[in-house]
Amino acid sequence: MTESAVKQFVNRNWQRLIVAVPYLWLLVFFLAPFAIILKISVADPVIAQPPFTPAFDETGRLQATWDNFTFLLTDKLYAITYLKSVTMAASATVLCLLIGFPMAYGIARASAGVRNLLLLLIILPFWISFLLRVYAWMGLMNNYGVINNFLIWLGVIDQPMQLMYRDFAIYVGLVYSYLPFMILPLYATLERMDLDLVDAAMDLGASPSVAFFDVTWPLARPGVVAGCLLVFIPAIGEYVIPYLLGGPEALLIGRVLFDEFFVNRDWPLASAVAIVLLLLLVVPIVLLQRSQARDTELAS
Amino acid sequence: MNGQAASNGDSASPDFIRIENLSKHFDDFVAVDSVSLSIARGELFSILGGSGCGKTTLLRMLAGFEVPTTGRIFIDGIDVTDLPPYERPVNMMFQSYAIFPHMTVESNIGYGLRKDRLPKSEIGSRVDQMLELVKLNDFRHRKPDQLSGGQRQRVALARALIKRPKVLLLDEPLAALDRKLREHTQFELMAIQDRLKITFIVVTHDQEEAMTLSTRIAVMEQGRFEQVGTPKQVYEYPCNRFVADFIGTINTFESRVVGCTDGVIEVESAEAGSHLHALTDKPIASGDSVSIALRPEKIFISQERPDAAEDTCLHGIVEDLGYFGNLSLYRIRLSTGKIVQVSAQNRRRSAERFLEWNDEVWISWQRQSAVVLTE
Numbered sequence: 001m002t003e004s005a006v007k008q009f010v011n012r013n014w015q016r017l018i019v020a021v022p023y024l025w026l027l028v029f030f031l032a033p034f035a036i037i038l039k040i041s042v043a044d045p046v047i048a049q050p051p052f053t054p055a056f057d058e059t060g061r062l063q064a065t066w067d068n069f070t071f072l073l074t075d076k077l078y079a080i081t082y083l084k085s086v087t088m089a090a091s092a093t094v095l096c097l098l099i100g101f102p103m104a105y106g107i108a109r110a111s112a113g114v115r116n117l118l119l120l121l122i123i124l125p126f127w128i129s130f131l132l133r134v135y136a137w138m139g140l141m142n143n144y145g146v147i148n149n150f151l152i153w154l155g156v157i158d159q160p161m162q163l164m165y166r167d168f169a170i171y172v173g174l175v176y177s178y179l180p181f182m183i184l185p186l187y188a189t190l191e192r193m194d195l196d197l198v199d200a201a202m203d204l205g206a207s208p209s210v211a212f213f214d215v216t217w218p219l220a221r222p223g224v225v226a227g228c229l230l231v232f233i234p235a236i237g238e239y240v241i242p243y244l245l246g247g248p249e250a251l252l253i254g255r256v257l258f259d260e261f262f263v264n265r266d267w268p269l270a271s272a273v274a275i276v277l278l279l280l281l282v283v284p285i286v287l288l289q290r291s292q293a294r295d296t297e298l299a300s
Numbered sequence: 301m302n303g304q305a306a307s308n309g310d311s312a313s314p315d316f317i318r319i320e321n322l323s324k325h326f327d328d329f330v331a332v333d334s335v336s337l338s339i340a341r342g343e344l345f346s347i348l349g350g351s352g353c354g355k356t357t358l359l360r361m362l363a364g365f366e367v368p369t370t371g372r373i374f375i376d377g378i379d380v381t382d383l384p385p386y387e388r389p390v391n392m393m394f395q396s397y398a399i400f401p402h403m404t405v406e407s408n409i410g411y412g413l414r415k416d417r418l419p420k421s422e423i424g425s426r427v428d429q430m431l432e433l434v435k436l437n438d439f440r441h442r443k444p445d446q447l448s449g450g451q452r453q454r455v456a457l458a459r460a461l462i463k464r465p466k467v468l469l470l471d472e473p474l475a476a477l478d479r480k481l482r483e484h485t486q487f488e489l490m491a492i493q494d495r496l497k498i499t500f501i502v503v504t505h506d507q508e509e510a511m512t513l514s515t516r517i518a519v520m521e522q523g524r525f526e527q528v529g530t531p532k533q534v535y536e537y538p539c540n541r542f543v544a545d546f547i548g549t550i551n552t553f554e555s556r557v558v559g560c561t562d563g564v565i566e567v568e569s570a571e572a573g574s575h576l577h578a579l580t581d582k583p584i585a586s587g588d589s590v591s592i593a594l595r596p597e598k599i600f601i602s603q604e605r606p607d608a609a610e611d612t613c614l615h616g617i618v619e620d621l622g623y624f625g626n627l628s629l630y631r632i633r634l635s636t637g638k639i640v641q642v643s644a645q646n647r648r649r650s651a652e653r654f655l656e657w658n659d660e661v662w663i664s665w666q667r668q669s670a671v672v673l674t675e
Contacts, residue, residue: 194396194398196395196396196398197400197401199363199365199385199392199398200392200394200398200399200400200459201400202364202365202384202385202386203363203365203385203390203391204386204411204412204415204459204460205416206386206415207384207386210415214400214411215400219401219402
């Protein structure tokens with residue numbers, strides 16, 4: 001190919017070339033690792049380096065087994081763990097939505113100067129490492145931590161309350177850490193919304209609460225969906241928060257995954273856990289996207 | 301909840317809508333400054349003013365979106381000042397149209413009736429009537445983003461009319477439409493208003509729109525009404541310089557009164573370079589400073605000196621001219637340096653020639669065409 005031919009190719013296909021970059025990224029850093037994990041999940045564990053059987057044996061025959069997946073189904077522990085992870089992530093998501101919606105609404109309706117300040121305050125915690133912030137919560141919530149000491153000093157309680165190492169502490173950690181991910185997409189949709197729409201609903205006979213459910217809520221839906229996914233997905237596989245703030249009995253899927261990989265060195269089973277987790281996440285997301293696509297199709 | 305439309309037989313009380321000393325302050329800023337107004341049932345009333353004059357704030361107080369700082373609002377004898385928007389017999393058409401983007405044309409129009417929990421069958425038939433009225437039958441299942449600007453405007457109108465409000469408030473109803481459509485829609489609006497007999501209050505910055513639409517106009521500036529009157533009154537007899545300037549074009553001559561007898565005043569104007577006469581019923585004394593104002597179309601222009609003796613007659617040259625087909629606009633420079641705008645129909649007979657730049661001309665007018673402005 002001559003130089004001018006290359007130039008011509010670039011000129012004709014530059015849009016495709018630009019789009020190719022993210023595709024290539026996803027291929028190398030998502031699809032390929034996923035294929036590896038999928039391969040490991042159908043292998044048998046062995047005591048070797050790496051600790052699983054290769055895809056093909058010496059005679060070149062494919063060796064794959066469903067054993068890991070059937071084990072996940074038969075051992076109740078995994079079902080309970082998945083269920084607990086989903087419930088905790090879902091509850092944390094609902095809490096974030098309940099707290100985040102009024103905050104996003106308030107920021108979107110604040111005057112321009114105040115709005116920027118409030119947004120900055122939402123983003124500010126990201127300047128500090130996530131891990132440090134979770135440690136800080138330990139300092140706040142332990143038996144002789146800031147909160148207990150303050151309440152004892154006030155005379156509200158005379159014995160320290162057990163805040164740490166309970167589900168309560170995990171919820172605090174999850175909501176605190178993921179709230180900005182709820183607020184920011186909500187803010188983006190609410191800020192764009194035409195306030196006249198709410199006025200129009202009220203003008204036509206809707207009380208403020210009715211106008212909210214008729215107009216504000218449906219129009220904020222894309223932001224609600226985005227915010228919920230941004231909270232739910234990382235929360236379900238969260239490892240650090242339950243590990244540091246939760247009790248030993250807080251068996252969540254991230255913890256199990258970690259233990260299978262690093263404690264039991266059962267890579268195939270850990271991979272199977274990861275695959276199932278992915279399915280648990282992907283299936284509802286795909287369904288959600290389908291319903292949204294249908295909505296926009298109806299609109300056009 | 302919105303009442304039914306005004307019955308026609310009711311005597312036209314001038315106090316159908318009564319606004320008493322209404323003010324709205326935003327911190328230190330006075331948006332509406334102690335305004336009083338009465339509007340009769342069935343009027344098409346315009347509030348005309350530039351941006352920031354307080355007209356939209358006034359409209360939003362009528363709709364119930366803004367709480368007045370002081371003053372009361374009565375509609376059909378009922379004090380609505382403290383009622384929230386959803387309990388007022390008033391509906392509004394927003395400048396942005398504010399059509400719900402997630403609802404079809406049909407459900408947008410029916411929204412108000414659904415909030416009143418009317419039976420489905422009645423909602424259906426009234427939505428049909430409205431679709432008929434605004435000629436959107438074929439678009440009932442469309443979403444707003446599939447409509448043109450004119451169609452969206454009609455959806456907004458139908459949605460605001462369906463509850464048969466006692467008063468319909470329209471915020472710049474035609475501003476978003478292009479010129480051709482605007483003229484057409486203007487007459488459509490008037491026809492609909494005439495048919496439904498609903499009192500319309502229109503807020504606009506467009507004086508032409510206000511002139512053609514309205515039974516009466518309030519000219520608003522800095523939160524106050526400068527003049528309230530029929531389009532003819534406001535145009536022909538502006539009460540002060542602001543109104544005269546705001547509506548149409550006007551020539552003014554700064555003058556000093558030298559004599560006043562039987563409603564005819566004689567003034568001395570350095571700008572005109574001569575004595576001028578005008579009729580007035582205002583109490584004016586010799587020595588007062590006044591402006592003598594003349595609309596461009598009240599001034600005659602000719603190449604020869606007109607012979608009618610009582611006409612005011614001044615000499616000048618054509619400084620500039622604009623040809624608009626049916627009429628021409630001239631800027632005439634008087635010997636004093638004052639520029640006077642004159643418009644004339646192009647009814648030229650073939651023997652006459654067109655006026656050109658730097659032609660010497662005479663301009664003249666009858667004294668009853670002149671308006672005396674004291675402020």
